[in-house]
Amino acid sequence: MSATAPGDRLVAVGAVVKPHGVRGELCIDCHADSPFLFEEAGRVFLRRPGGRAREYAVLGSRPHQGRMLLTLRGVSDRDAADALRGLEVAVAAADLPEPEEDEVYLHELEGLAVRLPDGRPLGELTGFLFAGGQETWAIRDPEGREILLPATPEFVLDIDLDARVAVVEPPEGLLDLYIKDQQ
Structure with a gap:
């Protein structure tokens, strides 16, 4: 050892x-x-x-x-x-073996800037949770609050590793749980 x-x-x-x-x-x-x-x-x-x-x-x-x-x-x-x-x-x-063309390793996603489809920043991807077989992203918003987002194709629209940006569309009402003044 x-x-x-x-x-x-x-x-x-x-x-x-x-x-x-x-x-x-x-x-x-x-x-x-x-x-x-x-x-x-x-x-x-x-x-x-x-x-x-x-x-x-x-x-x-x-x-x-x-x-x-x-x-x-x-x-x-x-x-x-x-x-x-x-x-x-x-x-x-x-x-680690090389990922397939359409795959990425989770450690490559840490630190990505997370944005909404309209370009507004949501925060930074800081970690991952695995509960009940579901991958969940932990995103830290600019005020330091943690937002938990299910990492499904329905909600994660795009990942650009070169630009270090992920575009997400959280389910309706999710952000209201974390951010009171979203509008």
Whole structure:
């Protein structure tokens, strides 16, 4: 196990939920679409949010009941796996496979300026939530308020990574929940 190299940008892809079995397998809530991500990357980094990351070699991974099971070098029993419960699972951005032509990685969206269809600024995309299988964007408006927007094609109209702008059409009434003086 080693620390990350200075140039490694880590991308959170899930969290350790619990141990699985007695041989050190970890049960992971995974936000990545590919079930092969962990084996392709060959390594993962575990950390507490804001904490120092530790690198682990991936020995194996497999889907299991809507989650991923992960086997790591140096985690060989249930107690060792249980000690990792609640840690964030990340991969180095350099280890991610190239996205398909019409795909983007969530970490590429962080920091985008979010605008309404008429060009008015809504805020900055600061993070993501995953609840009930739904990706939700966390947008920080200029006054510092957080706006939560379901990230569906119906509401996210355009993403321009070169211009660093996303155009969204929030569902009717959503902004009223967050911004009283929108008009």
